[in-house]
Amino acid sequence: MLISLQARLAYLAMTKTGTTAVEDALRPFCEITFSRSPLVTHMTVRRYNRHIVPYLNALKIEGIETCAVIRHPVAWLASWYQYRQRADLAASGISTANISFEAFVEDYIGNTRTNRAMGRPWDFLRDQDFALGIDHLFRYEAFDRFHNFLQDRFDRDLPLRTINSSPPGEASLSPQLLGRLETFLDKEFEIYDSLP
Numbered sequence: 001m002l003i004s005l006q007a008r009l010a011y012l013a014m015t016k017t018g019t020t021a022v023e024d025a026l027r028p029f030c031e032i033t034f035s036r037s038p039l040v041t042h043m044t045v046r047r048y049n050r051h052i053v054p055y056l057n058a059l060k061i062e063g064i065e066t067c068a069v070i071r072h073p074v075a076w077l078a079s080w081y082q083y084r085q086r087a088d089l090a091a092s093g094i095s096t097a098n099i100s101f102e103a104f105v106e107d108y109i110g111n112t113r114t115n116r117a118m119g120r121p122w123d124f125l126r127d128q129d130f131a132l133g134i135d136h137l138f139r140y141e142a143f144d145r146f147h148n149f150l151q152d153r154f155d156r157d158l159p160l161r162t163i164n165s166s167p168p169g170e171a172s173l174s175p176q177l178l179g180r181l182e183t184f185l186d187k188e189f190e191i192y193d194s195l196p
Contacts, residue, residue, distance in 0.1 A: 001043040003032035003052070003064060007153045010052070010066045014124050015042050016079040017069040017140045018160075025158045026150070044124045045133035066133070067149070070121055070195070071140035073181065073188045077105055078171030080118055101171045109184045122187040132191065139195045 002023060003010045011026060013019035019041070027033055032052075034040035043052075048066070056064060071079065081104045084096040096104050108118070127133030138146035151158050173181065182189050 001034040001040060001048065001052075002026050002030040003056075004030045004154065005032075005061060005064075007155075008063050008065060009153055010048065010064050012045060012048060012066055012068045012124075012134065013042050014068050014070060014121060015118070016076050016083070017071050018143065019069075021160045021162060022069075022150075025160050026154070029154055029156070042124070045127050049127060049133065065135040067136040067138070067146075068125065068134045069138050069140050069143070069146055070125070070188070070192055072192055073121070073185045074171065074173065074178070075141070076121060076188075077101075077108060077181075080104075081171060102173060102177055105173060105177060105181060109180060120185065120188065122185070122191070125191070126187075137191070137195060139192065142196070145196070 001010065001012055004026070007029070011022060011030075013023060015038075023033075023035065023041075027035075034043060045066070056062070070076075078101065081096050081101050084094055086095075087097075089095045090097055099107075125132055125134055125137070136149065138149065147158070147160060
């Protein structure tokens with residue numbers, strides 16, 4: 001999570017949406033940075049509202065808007081699946097090296113221990129009143145819109161490097177499982193489909 005006082009913008013970094021590249025580009029121009037630990041790097045809207053907004057208010061810093069990126073729910077899960085294919089996770093208990101993407105999604109819908117930590121994009125984006133708590137939300141699959149928004153907001157070129165990307169892999173679902181996933185992640189699909 002990064003905040004630029006000059007750009008009046010807080011970037012809330014949802015997992016698997018190019019966050020490392022964005023943070024690398026924005027960090028030099030942000031006065032407040034939270035990094036290294038997933039608990040602060042991927043701070044949710046609710047944590048931001050509960051802990052950071054009162055701090056900013058105490059400093060008389062107002063008008064900070066929030067931005068984030070959401071990935072298509074299937075692509076978001078595919079990125080997690082592919083990330084967990086890495087050899088260094090083979091003995092971790094969360095490795096997906098020996099299971100299919102469909103089995104991974106079945107486990108996710110079933111909320112198993114190994115997939116629970118991934119959370120839900122909706123839980124990241126919602127505020128305390130169960131409303132969408134982000135001022136500017138962009139599709140990962142239309143990343144150029146987000147990139148242009150940042151460059152306009154920061155009034156500078158912001159080159160983005162590919163960093164920490166998951167390896168490519170197969171990520172298809174049967175129509176039946178896709179239907180179940182659409183029901184399970186109904187808010188995520190609704191939000192994603194509402195964006196340009």
